[in-house]
Amino acid sequence: xxxxxxxxxxxxxxxxxxxxxxxxxxxxxxxxxxxxxxxxxxxxxxxxxxxxxxxxxxxxxxxxxxxxxxxxxxxxxxxxxxxxxxxxxxxxxxxxxxxxxxxxxxxxxxxxxxxxxxxxxxxxxxxxxxxxxxxxxxxxxxxxxxxxxxxxxxxxxxxxxxxxxxxxxxxxxxxxxxxxxxxxxxxxxxxxxxxxxxxxxxxxxxxxxxxxxxxxxxxxxxxxxxxxxxxxxxxxxxxxxxxxxxxxxxxxxxxxxxxxxxxxxxxxxxxxxxxxxxxxxxxxxxxxxxxxxxxxxxxxxxxxxxxxxxxxxxxxxxxxxxxxxxxxxxxxxxxxxxxxxxxxxxxxx
Amino acid sequence: xxxxxxxxxxxxxxxxxxxxxxxxxxxxxxxxxxxxxxxxxxxxxxxxxxxxxxxxxxxxxxxxxxxxxxxxxxxxxxxxxxxxxxxxxxxxxxxxxxxxxxxxxxxxxxxxxxxxxxxxxxxxxxxxxxxxxxxxxxxxxxxxxxxxxxxxxxxxxxxxxxxxxxxxxxxxxxxxxxxxxxxxxxxxxxxxxxxxxxxxxxxxxxxxxxxxxxxxxxxxxxxxxxxxxxxxxxxxxxxxxxxxxxxxxxxxxxxxxxxxxxxxxxxxxxxxxxx
Numbered sequence: 363x364x365x366x367x368x369x370x371x372x373x374x375x376x377x378x379x380x381x382x383x384x385x386x387x388x389x390x391x392x393x394x395x396x397x398x399x400x401x402x403x404x405x406x407x408x409x410x411x412x413x414x415x416x417x418x419x420x421x422x423x424x425x426x427x428x429x430x431x432x433x434x435x436x437x438x439x440x441x442x443x444x445x446x447x448x449x450x451x452x453x454x455x456x457x458x459x460x461x462x463x464x465x466x467x468x469x470x471x472x473x474x475x476x477x478x479x480x481x482x483x484x485x486x487x488x489x490x491x492x493x494x495x496x497x498x499x500x501x502x503x504x505x506x507x508x509x510x511x512x513x514x515x516x517x518x519x520x521x522x523x524x525x526x527x528x529x530x531x532x533x534x535x536x537x538x539x540x541x542x543x544x545x546x547x548x549x550x551x552x553x554x555x556x557x558x559x560x561x562x563x564x565x566x567x568x569x570x571x572x573x574x575x576x577x578x579x580x581x582x583x584x585x586x587x588x589x590x591x592x593x594x595x596x597x598x599x600x601x602x603x604x605x606x607x608x609x610x611x612x613x614x615x616x617x618x619x620x621x622x623x624x625x626x627x628x629x630x631x632x633x634x635x636x637x638x639x640x641x642x643x644x645x646x647x648x649x650x651x652x653x654x655x656x657x658x659x660x661x662x663x664x665x666x667x668x669x670x671x672x673x674x675x676x677x678x679x680x681x682x683x684x685x686x687x688x689x690x691x692x693x694x695x696x697x698x699x700x701x702x703x704x705x706x707x708x709x710x711x
Numbered sequence: 712x713x714x715x716x717x718x719x720x721x722x723x724x725x726x727x728x729x730x731x732x733x734x735x736x737x738x739x740x741x742x743x744x745x746x747x748x749x750x751x752x753x754x755x756x757x758x759x760x761x762x763x764x765x766x767x768x769x770x771x772x773x774x775x776x777x778x779x780x781x782x783x784x785x786x787x788x789x790x791x792x793x794x795x796x797x798x799x800x801x802x803x804x805x806x807x808x809x810x811x812x813x814x815x816x817x818x819x820x821x822x823x824x825x826x827x828x829x830x831x832x833x834x835x836x837x838x839x840x841x842x843x844x845x846x847x848x849x850x851x852x853x854x855x856x857x858x859x860x861x862x863x864x865x866x867x868x869x870x871x872x873x874x875x876x877x878x879x880x881x882x883x884x885x886x887x888x889x890x891x892x893x894x895x896x897x898x899x900x901x902x903x904x905x906x907x908x909x910x911x912x913x914x915x916x917x918x919x920x921x922x923x924x925x926x927x928x929x930x931x932x933x934x935x936x937x938x939x940x941x942x943x944x945x946x947x948x949x950x951x952x953x954x955x956x957x958x959x960x961x962x963x964x965x966x967x968x969x970x971x972x973x974x975x976x977x978x979x980x981x982x983x984x985x986x
Contacts, residue, residue, distance in 0.1 A: 436875040466879035
């Protein structure tokens with residue numbers, strides 16, 4: 363009961379082979395023009411590859427090649443698409459938008475509306491049922507669009523950068539909501555944000571120039587990146603642990619204070635994220651803010667652009683070559699990493 | 712508000728507007744108001760007006776019936792010969808109507824391409840009310856196609872793609888998404904077609920003749936009256952102008968603002984402040 367895809371499309375230099383287990387969510391990362399959206403269009407049936415084969419739960423979506431020509435139209439695929447732009451039908455209310463899928467499947471009007479109310483409630487948008495799309499904010503519209511996609515109970519849910527058009531207040535809310543509704547659901551999520559991959563996906567694939575260059579469990583790929591793109595993404599310091607009143611306590615007992623949009627509930631799991639450029643390196647305990655100062659052992663030094671990336675276990679810091687020389691940094695040296703709380707983002711996961 | 716219109720452009724626009732309005736005003740000055748009501752309520756006038764309204768309504772229905780699929784195929788399709796098809800469909804826009812009438816005669820007339828077949832089936836088209844409707848449809852169809860194709864193109868196909876991934880069959884997508892989105896474009900196209908049908912003269916005269924009560928529409932009646940009774944012709948002309956202005960004024964809301972594609976204003980751009 364899996365989803366498999368093999369597809370090649372010469373005009374877009376696209377050649378991808380992919381499979382998803384039931385209930386598995388895969389994040390697709392990659393630079394612009396890498397073919398991420400092409401991948402979704404091919405799965406959804408909006409774009410026809412030159413050759414290839416795709417199957418979901420034993421049902422052939424397409425099989426194209428010499429002598430074979432099987433093609434399932436988009437509306438028979440069960441691959442609902444949630445795009446960056448909510449694309450709510452402007453002439454229908456939020457409720458009718460969500461009821462659109464069930465209605466198209468032949469569900470009677472009344473039952474379709476019941477289902478729509480259920481899914482609107484699932485995305486905390488029950489009170490928006492009678493609104494017109496033009497009366498919704500970006501975040502509200504995207505929630506309704508998510509309910510609309512979920513209401514058809516898709517075999518594969520396709521998400522094309524669903525958070526990237528949202529402002530910084532609306533995105534965390536929808537991210538948490540997606541985490542809830544994607545649990546146990548087969549989905550492919552194209553994203554620019556490594557945090558989406560961390561929080562929403564079981565597995566990450568990295569696409570570059572129309573091909574998959576990395577494929578593996580999210581933490582593996584980001585911890586030991588082989589592709590250049592993943593290496594760039596993996597630069598972000600991510601510390602998972604337990605939420606405390608001030609921030610996150612890591613498994614090693616380090617306390618990270620930071621900024622958060624969502625109310626934090628102490629004891630729940632969470633992630634602290636901050637860029638290496640926000641980390642300063644000192645040889646002795648820093649003065650001033652006592653928080654977010656950690657005694658670490660340098661494990662590695664490597665050039666990173668015109669900076670030196672100082673690695674210390676899971677954490678890394680960027681310093682200038684001059685500062686690195688002044689401090690006499692070398693593997694094995696004990697130093698203090700200091701990061702301003704303002705640069706740390708805390709996310710409950 | 713800044714409009715960006717240079718003064719000299721506004722001046723030329725005023726001259727252009729005057730050029731359209733002046734002849735109408737001149738005609739208005741020649742109306743014999745004492746005789747106006749008797750002139751427009753004479754039996755021949757009322758017959759012609761009734762025929763004009765009925766045939767224009769019928770040809771508008773035909774325009775919608777054939778124009779919607781044509782516009783869809785031209786806007787959404789991708790097939791060889793698409794550009795050629797578009798040029799051919801739009802040909803009646805640039806063709807002198809009398810030439811259209813002759814062409815129709817050679818297609819549907821007794822001696823025409825289909826005439827004999829139709830004759831055997833017991834159908835005579837030329838010089839009947841049906842001919843009037845066909846002539847009007849022939850010249851008015853491009854107005855609907857152009858107007859609707861533009862609306863379809865600016866609406867884009869992204870909503871339709873989403874609808875399809877939600878499980879909607881192509882016919883469902885057309886009925887529940889495409890047509891509602893381009894309804895304003897369709898309405899203005901239909902109104903333009905109706906107005907064009909109402910004013911049709913050359914093709915009608917050539918293909919349908921001028922038989923009172925059967926094929927003599929209001930424009931033909933006006934042309935006929937002009938020979939004998941100038942007052943009657945002016946009165947009927949005014950009537951035709953009033954009918955056209957009322958119809959267009961009631962239903963034609965002008966081209967949609969740039970970029971909105973004739974659908975209700977919705978930019979799709981997320982707001983910065985969540986409500």
